[in-house]
Amino acid sequence: MLCLLLNCLVVFQSKSQELTLAYALENYNFQKIFDDFSEKTHVQLKIKNFKNNELKSALIQGANMRQLPDIVIVPSDFVGLSELGFSTIPESWLVPELSTESLQSAKVAGDYKGIPIIFGNHLLLYYNKSLVQTPATDWQTLIQQKQSLPENTTLIGWNYYEMYWFIPFLGAFGEFPYVNGKVNLNTAGMKQALSWYKQLADDKIVDKLCDYECNLNAFISEQQAYTINGSWAFNHFKEKLGDNLGIAMLPQYKGKQMRPYFSSHVIAFPNHSLESSAEKKAKLKKFAEFFQQKRAQAAIWHQLKSLPTNKQIIAELTNKADPNLQVIFQQLAQSEPMPNERNMAIIWEAMLKGVNRYSADIFDNHKAAEYMQYITERSMQNEP
DSSP states (O other): SSHHHHHHHHOOOTTTEEEEEEEETTTTOHHHHHHHHHHHHHEEEHHHHHHHHHHHHHHHHHTTTTTTOOOEEEEEEGGGOOOOOOOOOOOGGSTBBBHHHHHHTEEETTOOOOOEEEEEOOEEEEEETTTOOOSSSSSSHHHHGGSSSSOOOOOOOOOOTSSHHHHHHHHHHTOSSSSEEEOOOHHHHHHHHHHHHHHHHHSSOTTOOOHHHHHHHHHHHOOOEEEEEEGGHHHHHHHHGGGEEEEEEOOTTTBBOOEEEEEEEEOOOOOOOGGSOHHOOOOOOOHHHHHHHHHHHHHHHHHHEESSBBHHHHHHHHTTTOOHHHHHHHHHOOOOOOEEEEHHHHHHHHHHHHHHHTTTTSHHHHHHHHHHHHHHHHHHOOOO
C-alpha cells in the first residue's frame, strides 16, 4: 500500500522557510548528511522516506495532485519521467569534479535534469565466507557448490521478477533492451537469455517467488550462500555479516561475462521548483552545492559505503581499495550505462510481461521475445 498515499503526499507542503524532500530510505540513509547540511546552512529540510517500490508511484500520484516536493533524490532513470516536471539544472551549478560518466547519466535530450551524487548502483555477487570457501567464477562451479552447503541453506537468490536483475543475464549475450534510441527485444540474445533464466528457476537453483525482501533476509540471516544485489546493499550487508561478507564478480556463463546496468542517484527538482522565488532557488542551490562538496562526497563513501561522483575521491578510493571495493570497481567496468529515456518505463513493463508469460509456459522463448518487442513498439506509438 502506498503508505496511505494521501498522507505520504501531504508532507510535500511545508512552511515557507523549509525545503521539502523525498527519497527512498531502503537504499541509502542520508539523514546524517542532511543534518550536516542544515547545521552548516541553517536551511531546514522536511523529509519523507519511501520504500523503493513506492517512490516512483508516489511521485507520479503527487504530480497528478499537484503536490510534489522541492527536491528528490532518485535513480537517474526517474529524470526521464516528463510528468514530474524536472527543472533543467544550470550548468553553472555543476562542479568540475563530477565524473563524466555520472554526468551523462543525468542527461535527458541534451539537458541536465539531475545532479549525480552516487555512482554505480550496479549488481554484484555477494557471498557468505562462512558458507563459501572460494567464490565461484562461473555458473557451473556455483551450481556444484550447492552439494557442500549445510542442510536448509539455499544456494543463491535474487529478485527474479524485477527486470533490473534480468539485465545481466541478457548482457551476457552482448545485448541490451534499448540501444541508441531503438528497441532491441526480439533478438537471438534475448531468446537465449530467457531460456537460461527460466532453466535456473525450473532446476530450483533460484526460487523465483522469493522477492527482494525475502532474499535480503535469507542472506543476512546466513541461510543463503550467495545473493545478487546492488552496490547499494554493501553497507547493510557489511553491518550484518561483518568479516563474513565477500563480494565477487557476477559469474560467467559458458565463458560469457554477465554485464549489468549501472546508473547514478541524482538530486533533482520536480514541479519546475527552480522557477520558484529567488529566496527558495537560493536555498535549492545551497543544497545542490553542499552535496557536491568534497565533505559530503566523502561521507557518501565513509557513511553509506557507496561510490561518490567526485573524481578526486574516486581516485583516492581506487588507489587504496580493499578487496571488496576492488570488485565493485571491476564489476562497474563490466557494466553498461542504463538509459534514462521515458521509453525505458515501457520497456521494463514489456520485459516483465514477456518473462511472466514464458515462465508460466504460455509462450515459448521465441514468442515471448516477439511479444516484448510488439507491445513496446505499440505502446511507444500511443505515447503523446
